[in-house]
Amino acid sequence: MKILAIEASGPVAGCALLEDGVLTAEYSVQYKKKHSQSLVPMLDEMKRMLDLQLSSIDFLAVTEGPGSFTGLRIGAATVKGLGLALDKPVLPVPTVDSLACNLFGTDRLICPLMDARRQQVYTGIYENDGELRVIEPQCVVALSEITQKLNALGREVIFLGDGVPVNEAALGEQMTVPYLIAPAHVNRQRAASTAVRAAQIYAERADAALVSADDFRPEYLRIPQAERERGDKRNYKVFV
Amino acid sequence: MDKDITILAIESSCDETAASVVVNGREVLSNVISSQIDIHTLYGGVVPEIASRKHTERINQVVRKGLSDAGRSLEEMDAIAVTYGPGLVGPLLIGVSEAKALSFATGIPLIGVHHIEGHISANYIAHKDLEPPFACLVVSGGHTHLVLVKDYGEYEILGRTQDDAAGEAFDKVAREIGLGYPGGPKIDKVSKEGNPRAIDFPRGKVAGSRYDFSFSGMKSSVLNYLNTCKMKNIQISVPDVAASFQQAVVDVLVSHAMWAVDEFHLTKFALAGGVASNSALRAAMEKACAERGVAFYCPPPILCTDNAAMIGCAAYYEYIKGMTSGLDLNAKPGLRLGER
Numbered sequence: 001m002k003i004l005a006i007e008a009s010g011p012v013a014g015c016a017l018l019e020d021g022v023l024t025a026e027y028s029v030q031y032k033k034k035h036s037q038s039l040v041p042m043l044d045e046m047k048r049m050l051d052l053q054l055s056s057i058d059f060l061a062v063t064e065g066p067g068s069f070t071g072l073r074i075g076a077a078t079v080k081g082l083g084l085a086l087d088k089p090v091l092p093v094p095t096v097d098s099l100a101c102n103l104f105g106t107d108r109l110i111c112p113l114m115d116a117r118r119q120q121v122y123t124g125i126y127e128n129d130g131e132l133r134v135i136e137p138q139c140v141v142a143l144s145e146i147t148q149k150l151n152a153l154g155r156e157v158i159f160l161g162d163g164v165p166v167n168e169a170a171l172g173e174q175m176t177v178p179y180l181i182a183p184a185h186v187n188r189q190r191a192a193s194t195a196v197r198a199a200q201i202y203a204e205r206a207d208a209a210l211v212s213a214d215d216f217r218p219e220y221l222r223i224p225q226a227e228r229e230r231g232d233k234r235n236y237k238v239f240v
Numbered sequence: 241m242d243k244d245i246t247i248l249a250i251e252s253s254c255d256e257t258a259a260s261v262v263v264n265g266r267e268v269l270s271n272v273i274s275s276q277i278d279i280h281t282l283y284g285g286v287v288p289e290i291a292s293r294k295h296t297e298r299i300n301q302v303v304r305k306g307l308s309d310a311g312r313s314l315e316e317m318d319a320i321a322v323t324y325g326p327g328l329v330g331p332l333l334i335g336v337s338e339a340k341a342l343s344f345a346t347g348i349p350l351i352g353v354h355h356i357e358g359h360i361s362a363n364y365i366a367h368k369d370l371e372p373p374f375a376c377l378v379v380s381g382g383h384t385h386l387v388l389v390k391d392y393g394e395y396e397i398l399g400r401t402q403d404d405a406a407g408e409a410f411d412k413v414a415r416e417i418g419l420g421y422p423g424g425p426k427i428d429k430v431s432k433e434g435n436p437r438a439i440d441f442p443r444g445k446v447a448g449s450r451y452d453f454s455f456s457g458m459k460s461s462v463l464n465y466l467n468t469c470k471m472k473n474i475q476i477s478v479p480d481v482a483a484s485f486q487q488a489v490v491d492v493l494v495s496h497a498m499w500a501v502d503e504f505h506l507t508k509f510a511l512a513g514g515v516a517s518n519s520a521l522r523a524a525m526e527k528a529c530a531e532r533g534v535a536f537y538c539p540p541p542i543l544c545t546d547n548a549a550m551i552g553c554a555a556y557y558e559y560i561k562g563m564t565s566g567l568d569l570n571a572k573p574g575l576r577l578g579e580r
Contacts, residue, residue, distance in 0.1 A: 077336075085345035085346050
């Protein structure tokens with residue numbers, strides 16, 4: 001089983017290849033250069049390093065969202081183009097679940113925080129003591145909402161993600177349970193985690209977890225500002 | 241005979257998701273355009289975030305239809321072309337990301353195309369005999385450029401708008417007189433019932449720059465006129481206001497174009513862009529050219545609106561010069577004509 005994973009939902013542009021449980025390559029760049037410039041050259045480099053026959057891939061994995069709207073679309077359009085050209089399906093991985101997958105084998109709760117601006121975070125609550133379990137599915141909320149839930153659960157927590165630095169002071173004020181902040185190598189989106197999470201999902205749900213590249217859509221968790229201001233409460237998916 | 245060059249082209253710079261297959265730059269095998277206009281009409285103009293989402297949802301279906309309408313497979317393409325600027329950055333990124341992924345996955349060369357160059361090239365598709373040099377006026381909702389086309393891919397910009405694009409001015413005036421979005425076609429239609437000489441709106445000029453355009457002042461003079469009428473309780477005639485404003489815009493566009501024809505002793509003149517579908521502009525430009533014995537070219541409306549066939553045409557002339565793009569091609573919303 002070969003899974004090609006792509007990451008562009010946040011500050012990291014990356015790709016990874018997971019082959020029968022072996023991470024044969026991972027490429028990750030967190031730099032000011034645009035994902036639109038760096039992502040495909042990374043794939044190209046990885047392909048050359050591995051002498052990879054793209055046609056041998058079983059499916060593509062991608063963080064479906066939430067995340068930067070533009071980043072999600074760069075990832076989505078890249079995956080769609082690959083899927084069309086290679087005739088391969090897509091396995092969408094919730095971004096926050098993928099982040100939670102960075103950590104493993106802990107009794108602590110895992111709480112990824114992604115900066116969602118407008119005083120909100122994309123977040124969720126997870127356990128990964130050997131198997132990833134979703135306690136609170138990914139959502140967009142004010143930081144205080146998630147810290148209240150964590151405090152109520154009364155267990156030690158590990159925070160990670162690009163929402164940590166911007167909220168570090170607030171965490172110190174709001175958290176009543178002990179917490180850790182994950183170090184740099186597991187603190188941001190990683191295509192390797194997305195690939196691993198995709199493999200887990202596929203092991204559970206098989207082909208039911210796959211969507212066609214044509215039908216794949218990012219999960220923004222937010223409607224466009226113009227729709228919000230128009231007072232349009234419909235989910236954007238309704239009038240496609 | 242040399243081998244045919246077949247290009248798959250993708251366009252997503254504004255609110256149209258488009259794909260086309262073009263052979264040797266001039267033979268269009270398919271021209272698929274998925275418009276989002278119904279959605280943006282709700283907002284009175286293009287909302288970039290919504291446009292970006294729609295492009296993402298439709299891009300593969302549009303590309304597939306472009307190939308299937310042409311009866312060709314992706315593997316048969318000699319190049320994959322895509323608009324990389326100018327335009328709205330979010331929408332541009334969808335086409336660029338898709339095209340790069342297709343190119344990477346297949347090994348087929350990638351060609352980034354300038355959107356305005358595409359509009360100009362629409363004339364090559366419509367008129368198989370047309371070859372440079374000629375002058376071209378590119379008028380659309382986002383652009384107003386008077387360009388000297390010296391050779392394929394070689395341009396000199398004589399003038400451009402200093403503020404609103406002509407189509408943008410049409411949209412704004414249409415909104416003020418209650419016609420709604422998109423303004424161009426609506427003003428064109430209602431103007432047929434009006435008197436173009438009823439109100440003498442000023443013809444915008446740019447000091448010290450003969451070929452440049454300014455439409456913002458012309459738009460303001462319409463707004464002033466409407467306000468004055470309202471204050472004096474004078475009933476306005478929407479057809480007269482529309483026709484008079486349209487006439488003012490057409491006069492400016494035609495006079496600038498003909499200065500260029502005269503100064504550079506050109507024998508050919510072409511129109512391009514969405515506003516080139518405006519019937520009054522076409523008629524006036526055709527008449528002015530005929531008076532000078534200048535050949536007039538204008539693509540049919542399907543090639544005036546944003547489309548990918550024009551991108552495939554422009555890409556062909558890049559391809560035969562050996563010009564291709566790297567996989568690091570980025571969307572450039574402010575890309576200037578002639579810039580790479």
